[in-house]
Amino acid sequence: MNAPASADGNPWTWPEETWRGIVNHVRAGRSLKPARWKDGATCAVALSFDSDHETIELRNGGKSYSRISQGQYGARAGMPRILKLLARHGVPATFFMPAVAAMLNEAEIKAVSEAGHEVGIHSWIHESNSRLDHDTERDLTFRARDTLQSLSGQLPVGMRTASWDFSPWTLKIVREMGLLYDSSLMADDEPYELLDGGEATGIVELPVEWIRDDAVYFNMDRAMSLRPYGGPEMVFDIFRRELDVAFEEGGLFQLTMHPHHSGHRSRIWILDEIIRAAKAKGSVWFATHAEIAAYCATEAGWPQR
Secondary structure, three states: OOOOOOOOOOOOHOOHHHHEEEEEEEEEEEOOOOOOOOOHHOOOEEEEOOOOOOOOHHHOOOHHHHHHHHHHHHHHHHHHHHEEEEHHOOOOEEEOOOOOHHHHHHHHHHHHHOOEEEEEEEOOOOHHHHHHHHHHHHHHHHHHHHHHHHHHHOOOOOEEOOOOOOOOOHHHHHHHHHHEEOOOOOOOOOOOOOEEOEEEEEEEEOOOOOOHHEEEEHEEEEHHHHOOOOOOOHHHHHHHHHHHHHHHHOOOOEEEHHHHHOOOOOOOOHHHHHHHHHHOOOEEEOOOHHHHHHHHHHOOOOOOO
C-alpha cells in the first residue's frame, strides 16, 4: 500500500516531491456531471442522513449517558419523523449508518431498507480513519459493510467516512471493496471521478460540504462550550440558496442531515420545506446516492457493475 511521501518537519522545508505527493494522493479527476439528469430533469436532489446515534459518544470511549441519550433520541424520535416525512412526499434518501448504530437499532435499519431507501457504509463505531493504520481501517470497513448487509438485506455500494475523515488508505480500501461511489470529499459541487495517485479509479465521488450539513449549525456540546450559532430559518435559507443555484446550473443538490439534529420538532420543517421547494421547480430528480452515482457512471460510458 502506497502512502504520500514522508511529510516530517515544517511544511515550508518540504521538497516539491513531498507536497505534490500529498496533494496528488487523492485528487478530483474529470467531472461526471451529465448533460441532463434522468428523464430530462434539470437538477438532481440527493438527500442523505448520517444516523450516527449513540456512536458519537462511544467512538471517543465516552460514558456520558446524557450524550448517549442524545444519540438515542435520533433513533427513537428523529428517525420516525424523518421516515414519515419522506414517505408522505414519496422521495427516496440514503442513510449512512455506523455498524454499531445499526446493531443497536436493528428495527431502524430494517425500516429504512423496507421503505426503499439506500443504506450506505459509515464506519464501524464512527472512528476517525486518519488515526488508524491500514489493516485496522480495512478490517473495520469490511466488517461494517458485512454487518449492514446482514441487517438490511442490502449490499452497500457506497461509503461516507465518519466525520468525512479520509485517510491515506481509504481510497485503496474503497477500490478493493469494489464500491460504486464515495461521499466524503469536497473538491466540487458536482460528481467527479476520484484519482488515486493520478490514476483514474472508476469511483464516483458525490461531494459533501459542511455548508450543506446541519451538524455545523446545530451541534451542542456543553463541555466544549460548543453552541448552535444559527436558528432553523438561517439554516433553511442556506440550504434553499444552495438548491436554487444547483437548479440554475443544472447540477446536483446534495444535503447531509442527522436525525439527532434535524429530527427535532422545531427543525423537521426544514426538510419538509426543502423538498417542497425542490418539487416546486418542476424538473427535479429525487434519487438515492447510489442511483445518482450509477447514472453518472452510465452517462460517462463506464461498464455497469
